[in-house]
Amino acid sequence: MSASLLLLCALAGAPAPAQDDLAQDDPGQDDPGQDDLAPAAEGAAPQALEAPPARAPLTDDDEIDDVTEHVSKGLRCPVCQGLSVADSPSDGARTMKARIRELVAMGYSQEQIEDYFVDRYGDWIKLEPPTRGRHVLVWGLPVAFVLFGGGLVAWYVQANIGVRSRRAEVTPVEDDELSPYRARILAELGLDGGEA
Amino acid sequence: MNWKVLLIGVVLVVPLVVVLALGFGHDPRALPTTMVDRPAPGFVLADMDTGEQVDLAALRGKPVVINFASSWCVPCAQEHPWLVRVARDYQPRGVVFLNVLYNDEPIKWQGFLARYGQSFPTLVDPGGRVAIDYGVAGVPETFVLDDQGNIVRKFTGPVVPDEFLPLLDGLL
Numbered sequence: 011m012s013a014s015l016l017l018l019c020a021l022a023g024a025p026a027p028a029q030d031d032l033a034q035d036d037p038g039q040d041d042p043g044q045d046d047l048a049p050a051a052e053g054a055a056p057q058a059l060e061a062p063p064a065r066a067p068l069t070d071d072d073e074i075d076d077v078t079e080h081v082s083k084g085l086r087c088p089v090c091q092g093l094s095v096a097d098s099p100s101d102g103a104r105t106m107k108a109r110i111r112e113l114v115a116m117g118y119s120q121e122q123i124e125d126y127f128v129d130r131y132g133d134w135i136k137l138e139p140p141t142r143g144r145h146v147l148v149w150g151l152p153v154a155f156v157l158f159g160g161g162l163v164a165w166y167v168q169a170n171i172g173v174r175s176r177r178a179e180v181t182p183v184e185d186d187e188l189s190p191y192r193a194r195i196l197a198e199l200g201l202d203g204g205e206a
Numbered sequence: 207m208n209w210k211v212l213l214i215g216v217v218l219v220v221p222l223v224v225v226l227a228l229g230f231g232h233d234p235r236a237l238p239t240t241m242v243d244r245p246a247p248g249f250v251l252a253d254m255d256t257g258e259q260v261d262l263a264a265l266r267g268k269p270v271v272i273n274f275a276s277s278w279c280v281p282c283a284q285e286h287p288w289l290v291r292v293a294r295d296y297q298p299r300g301v302v303f304l305n306v307l308y309n310d311e312p313i314k315w316q317g318f319l320a321r322y323g324q325s326f327p328t329l330v331d332p333g334g335r336v337a338i339d340y341g342v343a344g345v346p347e348t349f350v351l352d353d354q355g356n357i358v359r360k361f362t363g364p365v366v367p368d369e370f371l372p373l374l375d376g377l378l
Contacts, residue, residue, distance in 0.1 A: 057335050088237060088343030101309040102344065105334035112333070130341035132238045162214065 056112050059126055063117030078111040081120050085110070085127055086137050094137055237343045239360050246272075246349065246357045247339040251329035254312050260304070260329055262355070269377040270302045270351040273365075274337055276310040277318035279345045285364035290323040296374055297326065306331050308345045352377050 068074050079096055085106065087098030095103045095110070106127075113123050127135045139145040196202045250261045262270070273289060275282040293303040303326035307315055315328060331337055340349060348361040350373055359373055 057333075105309055106338060108333055109335060109338050127338075129240065130338060131343070132240045132341075134238050158217075 056116055058116060059113065059118065059122070061122065064119040064122055065117045067117045068115050074111060074115050077114045077120070078107065081110050081114065081123050082107050084120075084124065084137055086135050088131065088135070237362065239341060239362075241341050241349070241357050242360050244357060246270075246351050246355050247336070249331075249336045249339070251306065251331055251336060254307065254315065254328040254330050256327075260327065265302050266355050267353050268300050268302050269353055269374065270304065270355075271374075272304050272306060272340070272349045272351065274306045274308045274340070274342050274345050274347045274349075276308045276345045277314040278310065279308075281364050282346045283318070283322055285346055286318070286322040288367070289365070290325045292371070292374075293325045299378055301374055301378070302326075304329055306336060308337050308342065309334060350374070350377070 068077070082096035083094045085095045087093045087095050087100055087103040087106070089100035089102045090098040093103075095106045110123055113126070118126075124136060133140055133145065139148045141149055193202065246262065248262050250259050252258070253260055271293075275286065289303070293301075297303060305326065305328040307328055307330050312328075312330060319328070329336075334342075340347075343362075346361075346364060348365050348370075349357050350359040350361075350370075352358050358377070359369075361370065
C-alpha cells in the first residue's frame with residue numbers, strides 16, 4: 011500500500027469511521043495486515059445469505075482469492091471512501107473483504123455479493139454507479155457535454171470558415187489615386203506588358 | 207450574436223450552479239443508509255461475559271437499542287457513560303440495550319467497560335457479519351428498533367440526546 015493511498019484514506023474518513031483510521035496508527039492495536047482476515051473472523055463458521063449460492067462452493071484458494079480481489083475492487087470502503095475494499099487498509103475494509111471471501115468460497119456470484127452489500131449500504135457502496143435512476147446522469151452528462159462541446163466547436167469553426175471564404179471572395183477595389191504609381195512601378199519592372 | 211453567447215453561458219453555468227448548490231447542501235462524508243424503516247436483520251450472538259446466546263428474535267415485543275462500538279473509538283468513549291446512565295433508566299421500563307463489539311477484542315472492551323461503565327450486555331460479532339448486515343460503516347452507530355423489530359432510527363456517530371430520549375419515550 012503506497013503512502014499516498016494511506017494518506018488519502020486518512021484524509022477521506024468520515025467523522026465516526028475516521029476513528030477506525032486512528033486505530034491504524036495506535037501502536038496498541040493489533041494490525042494483522044491488510045491481506046489478512048479480520049481477527050474476529052478466525053474460527054467462525056461461514057454464514058450464508060438468505061438466497062442460496064448461484065454455484066457450487068469453490069475449493070481452490072487461489073481462485074477464491076482472485077474472485078475475492080475482483081469483487082473487492084468493485085466495492086467502496088466505507089472508511090476510505092475514495093478507495094475500494096481491496097485497496098483500503100482500514101479495519102472496516104478488512105472485515106468486508108473477509109466477508110466477501112467467505113461468500114465467494116460458499117459459491118455466491120459477484121452479482122449476489124454486490125446485491126447483498128447494496129442492500130445494506132445502498133448503491134453508494136459500488137464504486138461504479140449503476141446505469142439506472144438518477145445515476146444515469148453520471149454516465150449521460152459527460153457524453154452530453156462532449157457532444158455539446160463538439161457541436162460548439164463545429165459551429166464556431168464553420169462560422170469562421172464562412173467569414174474567411176467570404177473575405178476571399180472580395181475583389182480589391184481599384185484605388186484611382188494609387189493606379190498611376192502602380193502603373194509606374196510595373197513599367198519600371200518591365201511588367202507593364204501582358205503580365206500586368 | 208451576444209444573445210447567443212449569453213445563452214451558451216447560461217446553458218453551461220446554470221447546471222453547474224445547480225450541482226454545486228445541491229452538493230454544498232449535504233455532507234459528502236455522511237453515508238447514506240438503507241436500513242431505516244425495514245425489519246432489523248436477525249442475529250444470534252454470544253454475550254461476551256456469560257457466553258449466553260442472545261437471539262434478537264426473542265426480544266420481539268420490546269424496543270431494542272443496538273449500539274455498535276469499539277474500545278479504540280474516541281466518540282464511543284464520549285458516548286458510552288451517557289448511554290450507561292440512560293440504559294439504567296430505561297431498561298426497567300422495558301427497553302433492551304445491547305452493545306455489539308465492532309472490530310475489537312473482548313479483553314480490550316472489558317478494559318473500556320471498567321473505565322467507562324457498564325449497564326447492558328456486550329455481544330461478540332465474529333467476522334463483523336452482523337455489523338455488515340446492519341450496514342455499519344464505522345463506530346459508534348446506534349440502531350433503535352421498535353417492539354416489532356423494525357429499525358426506526360439510526361444514529362451515525364454518538365447518539366443525539368435531544369432526539370434519542372424522545373424517540374425511546376415514543377416507543378414505550
